[in-house]
Amino acid sequence: MTARTELGGISDVVLQEQLHTALASRQACELVLVTRRQALETAQTDLRAQDEQRLSLEQGVNPLREKINELKLKAQAAALSQAQYVERLAEAHIVSEGDEAPFVDELKKGLRDSTLLGEITRLTAEIEALGAVNLAALDELATASERKGFLDMQSTDLAQAISTLEDAIRRIDRETREQLQETYNTVNKHFGTLFPQLFGGGEAKLLLTGEEILDAGIQIMAQPPGKKNATIHLLSGGEKALTAIALVFALFQLNPAPFCMLDEVDAPLDDSNTVRFCEMVKRMSLQTQFIFISHNKIAMEMAQQLIGVTMQEQGVSRVVEVDIQEALRLADIQQAA
Numbered sequence: 001m002t003a004r005t006e007l008g009g010i011s012d013v014v015l016q017e018q019l020h021t022a023l024a025s026r027q028a029c030e031l032v033l034v035t036r037r038q039a040l041e042t043a044q045t046d047l048r049a050q051d052e053q054r055l056s057l058e059q060g061v062n063p064l065r066e067k068i069n070e071l072k073l074k075a076q077a078a079a080l081s082q083a084q085y086v087e088r089l090a091e092a093h094i095v096s097e098g099d100e101a102p103f104v105d106e107l108k109k110g111l112r113d114s115t116l117l118g119e120i121t122r123l124t125a126e127i128e129a130l131g132a133v134n135l136a137a138l139d140e141l142a143t144a145s146e147r148k149g150f151l152d153m154q155s156t157d158l159a160q161a162i163s164t165l166e167d168a169i170r171r172i173d174r175e176t177r178e179q180l181q182e183t184y185n186t187v188n189k190h191f192g193t194l195f196p197q198l199f200g201g202g203e204a205k206l207l208l209t210g211e212e213i214l215d216a217g218i219q220i221m222a223q224p225p226g227k228k229n230a231t232i233h234l235l236s237g238g239e240k241a242l243t244a245i246a247l248v249f250a251l252f253q254l255n256p257a258p259f260c261m262l263d264e265v266d267a268p269l270d271d272s273n274t275v276r277f278c279e280m281v282k283r284m285s286l287q288t289q290f291i292f293i294s295h296n297k298i299a300m301e302m303a304q305q306l307i308g309v310t311m312q313e314q315g316v317s318r319v320v321e322v323d324i325q326e327a328l329r330l331a332d333i334q335q336a337a
Contacts, residue, residue: 173214180213183254190250198242198276201225220247237268245277249284260284262292266299278302 134140188206195204202224210216220232222243229235232243245265252260262281266274274296281290282302294300306322 177213184208184213184218186254187247187250190253191247194246194249194280195222195243197280198246198273199224199239200272200276202227204243204246238270238273241265241268242273242277249280252284252288256288258289260288260290262290262294264293264295266294266296269296271298274298 184206192203192205196202202222204220204222207219207221208216209219220243222232222235222239223229224235224239227235232240235243266277269277275298278299278301281292284290292299292303300306304325308320308322310318310320312318
């Protein structure tokens, strides 16, 4: 019943008025909210602008602070330099602090501060280039002088040693050149004599391939009888062998030895050349004992003693020695009997 009474007491008009009032109040509140939001955004924009301005000012202050510190350091350095200059002048008994009388003549009219500063900078650089005062300079000078004297002595000794070595080299070169020239002439002479004896004619000689005998090579020119060859390579095998034998015997006669061994040097020779070779060996055997290995019968006939190697049984070698003089004596005895 109470609810119905209250429901009956409610009027539509009153509700409509309350609704309009609430809506108006809501619109007013919304306007206020919009205004406050706009104010907030404006304040935030101003705040960001202020922050940017603050950062910009801080960035501009840092170089100024650094410049101030730099100027302070320069001022301190200038004060220190001034004090040092004053101290140096006082030590030199030139002037006292603040006394510029000795420099009046130097302070000519028309000089600019930039010119004086440039001159000061130059003089300062020269002073700094000199470095600090070395109190041990005299001791170092004495040590360096002693070291220089020692090195000068060594240099003199080395120069003398070089001069002595160069003189020795020149003397050795001269003596070697003379001995080599003498040896070359002697060998060439013997070679030119022995070659015709082995070939039964012809001529041969040694030619130097350069002007300086110490560095020159030697070329063999050999022309057997009846041939006009320009080089030794055009000779036959036997002719080359005879030419080599003539050259070896020419060298052997330069400084003869008591023994001479020949190993089948007569292998490429024919009978007539072998006969001439054997005759030369017989002539040279008057001063030198020859030991030669040969399969040539003509060469074995001139031997005074033969030593042969036989193989009567397969794989078994036996040395056979024959004394030619004893064999001839026995042959004469048999013939006489």
